[in-house]
Amino acid sequence: MKFETPAGTNPIDRMTVVGKPTSRVDGPLKTTGLAPYAYEHHREIANPAYGHVVGAAIGQGTIRSIDLAEAKAAPGVLAIVTAADAGKLGKGKYNTVKLLAGPQVDHYHQAVALVVAETFEQARAAAALVRVDYARAKGRYDLAEALKTAPLTGGSSDEGSAAPPIDRTGRFERAFAAAPVKLDAEYTTPDQSHAMMEPFASIAAWKGDELSVWTSNQMIDWGRSDLAITLNMPKDKIRFLSPYVGGGFGGKLFLRVDAVLAALGAKAAKRPVKVALTRPLIANNTTHRPATRQRIRIGAAKDGTITAIAHESGSGDQPGGSPETAVNQTKLLYAGANRMISMRLAVLDLPEGNAMRAPGEAPGMMALEIAMDEMAEKLAMDPVAFRVKNDTQVDPEDPKRRFSQRQLVRCLNEGAQRFGWSRRRAPGAVRDGRWLVGMGVAAAFRNHMNMPSGARVRLSPAGVVTVETDMTDIGTGSYTILAQTAAEMMGVPVYSVVLKLGDSSFPVSAGSGGQFGAANSTAGVYAACVRLRASVAQRLGFNSADAVFEDGRVTSGNRSADLRQAAATGELVAEDKIEFGDLDKTWQLSTFGAHFVEVGVDAYTGVTRVRRMLAVCAAGRIINPVSARSQVIGAMTMGVGGALMEELAVDKRFGLFVNHDLALYEVPVHADIPHQEVVFLDEADDKANPMKAKGVGELGLCGVGAAVANAIYNATGVRVRDYPITLEKHLDKLPAVA
């Protein structure tokens, strides 16, 4: 089905199942431990061997030699894989850096070897006996230093934001120079780790020249394709499965070394092999969100009208990598006739930077929305009013293009009213015992992306509807919303729908990333269901155009038949995929919201604790309000982490992220998140897809960090522009206490 014109009325609009709060259909499996995660496919693989990964001990250099004698002689060892004996390996399209080091080491903890043994403990013990002789080379680990000579570079995260190296509208410099009120400030965001709960893990099993890999991956077809490239084998000989994923946040968009080494280890050991990355390896072995250094300039007339806005960002990555597209939202979020964005990309020898939840917008909004707060103060305007004043209903770079839906102003105003924004006082004015109390606001913005997505649907003689697609559920609720979609389309209850996901033998879907998963994968199921409805109508001798599917029956005019009757003589199968025309060129498809945060800053210690949070989102039709809410509160929590504690600490001498475990890379715990509220505005975006839905999983993060930062400023009167806002960044400016 090609979606080329705005959606008219369709069966989803009935919203008898879609749009209704629906508990996770996979919930009972998960709460009883029956949903197998990547490391747990005991039913399929009864007797695996265990692989343990050895990570490189240097940040940059070469392997002179590897002595495997001791490790090979260790109890239980079956095989050892290194680059020297792995055969020629390719590099996946989505990998910047090869996954197995040797002789060149590209970054710290890059995989050097896999030790396979009878038990996990034997593999781990033997892995420590692999003796690697390295020649350490000087590496580039200092972003600020490297940016001094870094070139302008455009880029795309492959799953969301894209921006050119430099982009101008009007004459920024002149307008900025002439503006009566202006801001010129620099902001930094640190490297961040996805820190998902389930580690990277895979089980690989060979049958002749056919390979099956059970893994934890967000994008089945990307992973399968890149595994075929890496192993130099035909893609159709690989089955790639990821039915349940314990969190990914972008870290599992790509093929990683656990899958590659499980396959190579299984070949070497002539046995199925399972590999999980240990927690201390994950931060440096896998990808991370790159640090940014951003400069923002805003010029405005005295009435608050923005006349000039520029956003420049610098980040670093391995050679051949791409920039963190932190300037992307600045092209679209606020009006202003004179505009400029640009990005610089430095070459660094730190681990590979890549997508993490809302790549581009997440760190970009952390900076831009502090800048807007600072500008509002310079203008003596309320920060909500300043944003409302500079709303635009058209693409500021191309005013002929309108936003398909843009309810930013309503999100801000409704949020302000619900949050009690009118009680906000001047910076440093509110005290509650030892706490300095402040409120902050930020806009939320994240683009919507169209992605083709396929599905197959079956109707059994018993009336069971089965959906098959390689779509993944990374904890987001895909199982549930796809069941709701099929149930709505076929007129059956959710419990009559069986979902089969995350298997490369099913039609290729959008996958999970860039907050595009929900809208596109449900649209794919919609397309397949439209076909299945036509087959049903034909079997029953109905005119498919006016047949109504409801309560297990198909009705047309005064005729009505049991749905099961259509499959009485044999299962019906239909397959289709949603594809898109150029509605996303004609219209700008984006999601909007507003984040409000109240914090307390301890007047003595400078520690910040969030007191309450509110998000108001306008993001198209909400398919399942409870799973959407879960997405947003999780994202808000991640935003608090980014604002207050998350930072991969770079050792610029040795070239590694030092705090590479969950004891020292801190993410919020329950005690950090006392109260969250989420409101979804009614919206249906007919330019997006037949579901009229967009996404919320990343919108819920974009802007949160700045809302926290602005609340801290409102509490203390001290502006911090470097994340995370840990106590030492403002302690010396807080009121004297001793």
Place this chain on the structure above:
Amino acid sequence: MKSFTYERAKDPVAAARAVAGHPGAKFIAGGTNLLDLMKIEVETPTHLVDVQDLGFDRIEKTGDGGLRIGALVTNTDLAADDRVRRDYAVLTRAIVAGASGQLRNKASTAGNLLQRTRCPYFYDTNMACNKRKPGSGCAAIGGYSRQLGVIGVSNSCIATFPGDMAVAMRVLDAVVETVDGTGQRRAIPIADFHRLWGDHPEQDTVLKPGELITAVTLPRPLGGRHYYEKVRDRASYAYALVSVAAVIQPDGTGRVAFGGVAPRPWRVEAAEALLPQGAAAVTARAFAGATPTKDNAFKLPLATRALASVIAQSKA
């Protein structure tokens, strides 16, 4: 994890003898720290002597009106004990500020005193660390040191003792009781228990090989108001950037020790005598000669401000 042998000791002297007579042997109680370190081969004991059957799980009154806490009393039980909550509240507050409920259920009193530093370079076997591998150097010096020590550290090591419970025990003048393989008993004031690193950061405490902690005793209650102020980036499950254990008397005198700043709970008696003059006077004395890094210099003003909050609460 390296292979090791294991035995379950039946009596304390035999346990001490088993460790003393077996190079590379260690005691294990709750294992909440040791097992984690064994998995990444920061600890590589050749033999483990499990002391969990030795009893030592009671909290009893002592003859002089104090408490004797068995070495194997869990953190959870110690924090919840009515006598501790009433008479040694600083200890309960310190314990519940640490780790998580699950860990406190398993962690023992003796093990808590013996927990090892959380310096990230200690945890990464690719990095030089004199504490892990004597003579290999210290990668933390000149590296990422935000969490690390500001006083009592050395040119060999700038790590901290990371615990909370011991900081409270330090203001309470606790005494660590031990036995060795010959049956010899010893009472070590907690002030002397943890070593300053000097040239031997591999030695965390003054315990001799095989010397087994049997109990920690607390002297008679001090009265006063008890505080444990723990400063950290997140609200729970994080090590202290700085902590303050304090017992403040109605006249404004009292005792104070700091955590997260040094190789041991940092208490300077001459400094706490200045409590009536305010926090800045106390910390100026307590931290005289401090050698912070650029990353952790904030711990000095933070210690002052954290103590100021305690003094303010004591006056409220």
